[in-house]
Amino acid sequence: MRPFRLYLGGNFLAACGEWLDMVALNWAVLALTGSPVHLGIINACRLIPVFLLSVPAGILADRFDRRKLLIGIQTATILLTLLIGWLFYINSPFWLFAVAVCLRAIFQTMDPPIRNSMIPNLVPEHFLGRAIAMNTAALNLSRIIGPAIAGVLLATLDTQEVIWLGAGGLLIEWIALYVLRPVQKQVRSKNGMLKDDLQEAYSFIKNQRTVQSLLLLAVVPMVFGFPYTSMLPVFVDQLMNLGPGGFGALLSVSAVGAVLGSLWLSLRNEQARAGRLLILSVLGFGLSLLLFVLSTNFWLAAAMMFLVGLTGQTYRTMSRITMQKQVPDHLRGRIMSIALMDRGFIPLGAIVIGAVAGTAGALWAGVMMGAGCLLVTLAVLFTRRQIWQI
Numbered sequence: 001m002r003p004f005r006l007y008l009g010g011n012f013l014a015a016c017g018e019w020l021d022m023v024a025l026n027w028a029v030l031a032l033t034g035s036p037v038h039l040g041i042i043n044a045c046r047l048i049p050v051f052l053l054s055v056p057a058g059i060l061a062d063r064f065d066r067r068k069l070l071i072g073i074q075t076a077t078i079l080l081t082l083l084i085g086w087l088f089y090i091n092s093p094f095w096l097f098a099v100a101v102c103l104r105a106i107f108q109t110m111d112p113p114i115r116n117s118m119i120p121n122l123v124p125e126h127f128l129g130r131a132i133a134m135n136t137a138a139l140n141l142s143r144i145i146g147p148a149i150a151g152v153l154l155a156t157l158d159t160q161e162v163i164w165l166g167a168g169g170l171l172i173e174w175i176a177l178y179v180l181r182p183v184q185k186q187v188r189s190k191n192g193m194l195k196d197d198l199q200e201a202y203s204f205i206k207n208q209r210t211v212q213s214l215l216l217l218a219v220v221p222m223v224f225g226f227p228y229t230s231m232l233p234v235f236v237d238q239l240m241n242l243g244p245g246g247f248g249a250l251l252s253v254s255a256v257g258a259v260l261g262s263l264w265l266s267l268r269n270e271q272a273r274a275g276r277l278l279i280l281s282v283l284g285f286g287l288s289l290l291l292f293v294l295s296t297n298f299w300l301a302a303a304m305m306f307l308v309g310l311t312g313q314t315y316r317t318m319s320r321i322t323m324q325k326q327v328p329d330h331l332r333g334r335i336m337s338i339a340l341m342d343r344g345f346i347p348l349g350a351i352v353i354g355a356v357a358g359t360a361g362a363l364w365a366g367v368m369m370g371a372g373c374l375l376v377t378l379a380v381l382f383t384r385r386q387i388w389q390i
Contacts, residue, residue: 001123001127002180003122003180003181003182003183004119004122004123004131006176006179006180007118007119007122007135007176007177007180008134008135008138009176010172010173010174010175010176010177011115011135011138011139011173012138012139012141012142013169013172013173014074014169014170014172014173015138015139015142015146015169016142016145016146016149016169017146017165017166017167017168017169017170018142018146018166018169018170019142019143019145019146019147019149019150019166020146020149020150020153020162020163020165020166020169021081021084021162021163021166021167023146023147023150023151023154023162024150024153024154024159024162024163024166025042025084025101025159025163026042027154027159028088028159029042029094029097032094033094041098042097042098042101045098045101045102045105046101046102046105046108049102049105049106049108049109050109050341050343052109053106053109053110054109054110054112054113054337054338054340054341055198055334055337055338055341056110056337057109057110057111057112057113057114057333057337058113058114058117058201058333058334058335058336058337058338059189059197059198059333059334059337060110060114060333061113061114061117061118061332061333061334061336061337062117062188062189062197062330062331062332062333062334063188063189063197064188065186066114066117066118066121066182066186066333067118067177067180067181067182069114070111070114070115070118070177071174071177071178073107073110073111073114074111074170074173074174074177075174076104076107077104077107077108077111077170078167078170078171078174080100080103080104080107081104081163081164081166081167081170082164082167083100084097084100084101084104084163085159085160085161085163085164085167086160087100088158088159088160088163089158089160112340113333113336113337113340114333116320116324116336116340117332117333117336118182119131119132119135119324120184120324120329120332121182121183121184121185121186121329122180122182122183122184123183123184124183124184125184128321128324128325129265129321129325130265130266130267132317132320132321132324133262133263133265133266133317133321134262134266136262136265136266136313136316136317136320137259137262137263137265137266140255140258140259140262140313141259143255143258144252144255144256144259150162153165184329186329187328187329187330188330189330189331189334197334198334200331200334201331201334201335201338204327204331204335205335205338208326209384209386210326210386210387210390211323211326211327211335212384213380213384213386213387214319214322214323214326214339214387215338215339215342216380216384217278217279217282217319217377217380217387218319218339218342219342219345220282220372220373220376220377220380221282221285221286221312221315221373221377222342222343222345222346222349223345223346223348223349223352223372224286224349224353224368224369224370224372224373224376225285225286225289225312225349225369225370225372225373226312226346226349227346227349227350227353227354227369228289228308228369229251229254231350231353231354231357231362231365231366231369232250232251234354234357234362234365235292235293235362235366236250238361238362239293239362239363239366240295240298240301242298246298249298249302250301250302250305253302253305253306253309254305254306254308254309255309256306256309257305257306257307257308257309257310257311257312257313258309258310258312258313259309259313260310261309261310261311261312261313261314261317262313262314262317264314265314265317265318265321274318274321274322274325274390275322275387275388275389275390276388277314277318278315278318278319278322278387278390279377279381279387279388281311281312281314281315281318282311282315282373282377283373283374283377283378284307284311284314285308285311285312285315285373286369286370286371286372286373286374286377287370287374288304288305288307288308288311288370289304289308289366289369289370289373290366290367290369290370290371290374291304291370292304292305292308292366292370293362293363293366293367293369293370294366319339320339322390323335323336323339324336353365353368353369356368
C-alpha cells in the first residue's frame, strides 16, 4: 500500500497547491483588470480543453506507462505555473496571462483521465473502491484547506509568490510519482491506429448496457444539480437575504458534507449494492436541493446544504467506483476519459438554470434543479433497471 499512500499524499498537496493558484489567479485578474469579462475569459481558458483533450488523454493512458505520462504532465504544469507567476511579477499584458493559462489547461485537462486510470494499478483489486473514496476525500479536504490558506497568504504575499507556492505542491507530487512503483501490472492497448482505439472503446460502450446507463446517469446531476455552486449566491441573496457571510457559511457546510460522504465510503469494506446506493444518492441530492430552495431559515438551509454536499459527493464517488469496476484495464483510460467529460456539463447547466432564474426567478430555478434531478433520474431508472442490480 506504500505506492498508494505516496500517490494520495502527493495528490492532496498538489490539489491544495492548485487551489492556491486558482484563488490567487482569479483574485489578481479581477483586481488588475476590474473586469468580470476578463475573469470569465481566464476561466474559459481553463475549461475549454475538457471536451477537446479528455479522450486523447485516455488513449495515451491505455497505450503508455501511466506513471511516466503523469510525470511528464506534472513537469509541464509546474513550469507553466512558474511562468504565470513570473508574468504577474513583470506586469505582463492580459493576453499573455490568457495564453499561458490556456497552455497549462491543456496539460491539466489530460491529467484526470490518466490519474484515475492509474489508481487500480496501485492497490489490490479488493481495495479499489476504498482507494477511490479515499482519494476523493483528500480532494474534497483540499477544497476546504486550499482556499482558506490562499486567503491568508494573499493578505501578506504578492500574487506571484502565492502562485509559486502552489507550484511547490505540484513539485511534491512530482517527487511522489517519481518514487512510487505500481503494484498491479498495467495492461496496455495493442491497437496500432488511433481509429482502432476509438472503435474499441465505442464497441465496448455499445455492448455494455450497464456502462451506457452509468454514463447517461452521470449527465443528470451535472446539468441539473451541480451548478448549485454557481447559483448559490443568487439563492442566498434573493431567497434568504443572508449576504456574503451566509453564502460563505453555506458553501463551507456543503464542503464538510462532501468530505464526510467520501470518508464514509472509504471506510466501507464492501461496495455491495453499488447501483442502489448510486441511485439513492442522486435522488437524495435532488431532494436536498429542492428542500434547500424552499427553506425558510438559515439553520434549515444549512442542514439541507450539508445533505447536498453529502449526497452529491456520495453519488460522484460511487459513480467513479462503479465505472472503474466495469472496465478492463486496457480500456480504462479511454472509458474513464469519456466518463470524466461529465464535468463539462456543469457550465452548460449553469447557463440554462441562470436563464431560468433571470426570467422566472430564483425560486423556480431552484425547483427546476431539484425536481430535474429527481424526475430524470427516475426516468433513467425506469428505462434501464439493470443499474439497480449492479
